[in-house]
Amino acid sequence: MKGLGNVIAIELKLAVRDPMAAFFALAFPAVILWVKMRNGGTLPGGLPAIDALVPMLSVFVVGLASLVVLPATLAQYRERHVLKRLRATPASSTMIFGAQWAAHMLLAVLGTALLTVIGLAAYGLSGPANLADVVLAWVLGALSLGSIGLLIGALVPSGRAATVIGLAVFFPMVFVSGAMSARETLPESMRSIGDLTPMAPAVQAIRAGWEGHPVSPLTLAVMAAIFIVAGGAALKAFRW
Amino acid sequence: MAVIEINGLQKSYRTHKALDSVTLTVERGEIFGILGPNGAGKTTVVECASGLRKPDGGTLRVLGMDPRTRRRELLQRIGAQLQEAALPDAIKVGEALQMYASFYDKPADWRALMQEWGLAEKKRARFAGLSGGWKQRLFIALALVGNPEVVFLDELTTGLDPDARRLTWGLIRDMRDRGVTVVLVTHFMDEAEALCDRIAVIDQGRVVHEGSPGELIDRSHADSLEDAYFTLIERTV
Numbered sequence: 061m062k063g064l065g066n067v068i069a070i071e072l073k074l075a076v077r078d079p080m081a082a083f084f085a086l087a088f089p090a091v092i093l094w095v096k097m098r099n100g101g102t103l104p105g106g107l108p109a110i111d112a113l114v115p116m117l118s119v120f121v122v123g124l125a126s127l128v129v130l131p132a133t134l135a136q137y138r139e140r141h142v143l144k145r146l147r148a149t150p151a152s153s154t155m156i157f158g159a160q161w162a163a164h165m166l167l168a169v170l171g172t173a174l175l176t177v178i179g180l181a182a183y184g185l186s187g188p189a190n191l192a193d194v195v196l197a198w199v200l201g202a203l204s205l206g207s208i209g210l211l212i213g214a215l216v217p218s219g220r221a222a223t224v225i226g227l228a229v230f231f232p233m234v235f236v237s238g239a240m241s242a243r244e245t246l247p248e249s250m251r252s253i254g255d256l257t258p259m260a261p262a263v264q265a266i267r268a269g270w271e272g273h274p275v276s277p278l279t280l281a282v283m284a285a286i287f288i289v290a291g292g293a294a295l296k297a298f299r300w
Numbered sequence: 301m302a303v304i305e306i307n308g309l310q311k312s313y314r315t316h317k318a319l320d321s322v323t324l325t326v327e328r329g330e331i332f333g334i335l336g337p338n339g340a341g342k343t344t345v346v347e348c349a350s351g352l353r354k355p356d357g358g359t360l361r362v363l364g365m366d367p368r369t370r371r372r373e374l375l376q377r378i379g380a381q382l383q384e385a386a387l388p389d390a391i392k393v394g395e396a397l398q399m400y401a402s403f404y405d406k407p408a409d410w411r412a413l414m415q416e417w418g419l420a421e422k423k424r425a426r427f428a429g430l431s432g433g434w435k436q437r438l439f440i441a442l443a444l445v446g447n448p449e450v451v452f453l454d455e456l457t458t459g460l461d462p463d464a465r466r467l468t469w470g471l472i473r474d475m476r477d478r479g480v481t482v483v484l485v486t487h488f489m490d491e492a493e494a495l496c497d498r499i500a501v502i503d504q505g506r507v508v509h510e511g512s513p514g515e516l517i518d519r520s521h522a523d524s525l526e527d528a529y530f531t532l533i534e535r536t537v
Contacts, residue, residue: 063399063401063402063403066398066399066402067399067402070391070395070398070399073390073395074388074390074391077390078390137388140386141382141384141385141386142385142386142387142388144352144382144384144385145382145385145386145387145442147352148350148351148352148375148380148382148385149375149400149403149404149446150372150375150376150403150404150405150446151403152372
């Protein structure tokens with residue numbers, strides 16, 4: 061694991077330097093927040109919309125960084141022989157994965173922080189009721205979605221293909237899992253499909269922690285299980 | 301003392317036999333050239349020796365280690381510049397050196413290396429914006445950043461203009477003068493003649509000659525390495 065911190069820092073700089081990645085992870089979710097808040101108001105059940113939107117969109121950011129940006133980076137590195145050069149060094153595939161994951165999750169942390177600051181400054185967001193639960197749920201969400209992104213990046217041959225597959229996985233998932241529109245407002249049939257996606261437990265757990273409700277241990281266990289299975293599969297499938 | 305000992309090395313890709321049986325020895329502190337036509341197996345030899353490919357048969361020792369079983373340990377002590385290798389577009393020269401240095405247990409001082417190889421003025425330049433010559437210079441520096449005992453250079457000067465090529469030759473001699481063993485894969489006879497202490501000519505997956513450039517010229521009763529080379533691989537121009 062030598063030099064991991066170094067590699068993470070440099071990969072984060074590279075992600076921020078990429079205008080597409082920076083736009084999608086930072087600006088795009090903020091624009092969605094603004095559009096959604098023009099309708100403002102409260103959700104069915106009486107919760108102010110902003111208190112649902114910020115935690116929801118934090119999952120949107122994690123999903124985008126994990127499922128779209130990360131696999132595209134990894135697949136592009138393979139396509140352009142960046143990985144081939146790394147393979148001739150003592151760096152291990154676990155380290156490459158770890159650094160890619162950490163750098164993209166730091167990008168998502170920036171996106172989440174930006175949403176929180178906008179929410180607090182402009183829309184009267186109430187802070188997370190249970191910060192520890194939110195952090196735990198966010199990290200597990202990042203691990204589970206990130207490991208799926210690593211798996212896509214390990215399997216897909218080119219950066220372009222990875223972007224297409226990443227978007228095809230990401231967009232339907234954010235709509236049905238309640239990361240874009242609040243679960244309360246989704247039709248029952250859509251919500252039951254959404255509950256089968258790996259994004260749903262992250263949305264449920266982060267929102268529960270934010271509102272101060274007890275976080276369902278099942279959602280946390282599902283995320284941990286996804287991380288172990290998809291992460292293991294990604295390491296096995298990885299080609300330089 | 302031999303730093304690389306290759307005996308009867310074999311490697312096939314699907315139906316294509318890349319290495320039929322390659323045997324050669326590289327001594328410590330020399331510049332060893334590997335010559336041969338396209339598809340002769342030059343790159344495959346380098347990739348097997350630097351642990352990037354697993355040979356099908358034969359024995360292979362680099363610094364006394366088998367790259368198949370002690371790959372990670374070996375990679376701490378060798379450096380490589382590979383054909384077609386790349387870095388991320390947006391990475392800066394200084395960042396690349398710093399990052400690669402962090403992979404090794406006993407790295408060189410990357411800042412000093414950057415100075416020595418004249419890369420300091422490009423420290424903040426992005427990889428994608430570098431010319432071919434600067435990219436190659438960075439790749440040489442990256443091959444040296446782990447303080448290697450052996451460096452593999454695969455077609456280092458292909459695509460460089462004559463000035464940059466001459467400059468690179470000087471850099472390769474500097475490397476040897478510091479005690480690094482250099483394995484140089486090249487297409488250029490003038491390059492091999494000017495730089496290499498010994499060379500192996502590989503054709504159709506076999507070594508057809510191993511010795512100094514002078515020996516090769518004498519043996520072929522030729523005037524230059526280029527003529528000797530064509531005599532040896534039985535092709536005419």
